[in-house]
Amino acid sequence: MLLRSSFDPAAVTTSIPSRMERPTEDAASLRALFRCQKLTPFEARKVLFREGDRADAVFLIVSGLVRTYRFFPNGRRVLARFLFPGDIVGLEFGDVYPFTAEAIRDVGCYRLTVRQLELLCKHSTALQSDLVTSLRRQIAVGDDEILPLKHQNADARVARLLSILARHGGCSLRNGARIELAMSRADIADFVGLTIETVCRTFSKLKNDGLISLPTPDDVQVLNAPRLLALAEEED
Amino acid sequence: MLLRSSFDPAAVTTSIPSRMERPTEDAASLRALFRCQKLTPFEARKVLFREGDRADAVFLIVSGLVRTYRFFPNGRRVLARFLFPGDIVGLEFGDVYPFTAEAIRDVGCYRLTVRQLELLCKHSTALQSDLVTSLRRQIAVGDDEILPLKHQNADARVARLLSILARHGGCSLRNGARIELAMSRADIADFVGLTIETVCRTFSKLKNDGLISLPTPDDVQVLNAPRLLALAEEED
């Protein structure tokens, strides 16, 4: 089974933290509103929005994969998050987009202008509350998935990414699960905060240790889920 | 580090400044509501709320300093954030507190039950919108202050912390500015993701390089603000 398929509600599982609600179960009104919009495609490499532009639209991703990033002054890229089918992005910003969002693979999404959203919110308490729910979920994801990275060593960081991809791919991280990375080593490195080479070496190490196999550079097969999960929750 | 990812110089911005509004200038209704509550003191080391408890209250910090943290399975502490006077905490949580919040120094704060807040929100669009504002601000702080840490080396991480403390101390990071750390080396280490020893050595290094002086372990005097700020925005 490939995990690249567009969002399948039934496949979503709650593996990691209890405070993460499932995307399909929260913010129903907001999602319904999105689905009234026209489905907008973005080819791979196309930009959904650019850092510094007026933040006048929000997006619901329905298929594909998006990265949000900015650059350090010295040119190194910081990848803030991956956006998966079911994710909403844009609600959290002020006047201006603080990141660039770019399709890694072909993306389908619904686009809603902030103006529209604000107008409709005035008349819908459900929508207002969905807004809050969605923002809360985003903070929870940041705290649970991203914040620990700064304390972890290379193995743990890569394992953590795999666990994130498995969860958002729709299956939990269990033996035999297949995870399609669908992103370059550079993306992985810039997300977890390592160099490309270290990411490569870490994959090789995980492979040699029998935690995963790597049929192609893009396909990870989980061989020892418990140890992988433990690693993702470890520190040095 | 070289420019291995596509890099557009025009897209580079310094991550800290513009989208951060001052805490005292936003969410006026919400803050007003807090100020109708009784001022609650917490002595140093006392817990405002504990990880796993039902998240039934939110707080506005008015004095002192609070840390929020959780532990890795192996016992290492991850310090999620520092809460400064003006900061609101608790709005972002679901049913259960995902962190423990603990006073580092004596704290004064207003406490509001979630029940109260929810009731009042039903009748105040201003309050609802303040809620959203406050959540957005929290995400912005996470993205601007915390997320970059995972890509930075020791010097940059410590410099970043100093810049955060300076800003929240009410003064910008300029030459002659004095920053009271008001927290232990362990707190700093667990926030920036280093060991205590590395934090110590980094302070010594910054001192030897003439960027700061350290009259006492708790007092930082800024000697070269531009270089310190540049460092905080640097990467390896």
Place this chain on the structure above:
DNA sequence: CGCGCGGTTGAAGTTATTCAATAGCCGTGG
């Protein structure tokens, strides 16, 4: 006084990065 605790420093060991070289893949053009 002496004990404990937080902070600092030294030396050795480990981990990640850097620089460099190679392999594999794909698309283009001779």
Place this chain on the structure above:
DNA sequence: CCACGGCTATTGAATAACTTCAACCGCGCG
């Protein structure tokens, strides 16, 4: 068709960075 160039991934070797383990200092407190 096949060669070539460009790009991504991988691996090796040397270096730099951070951690670990250990010792020591200074200070407050019983």
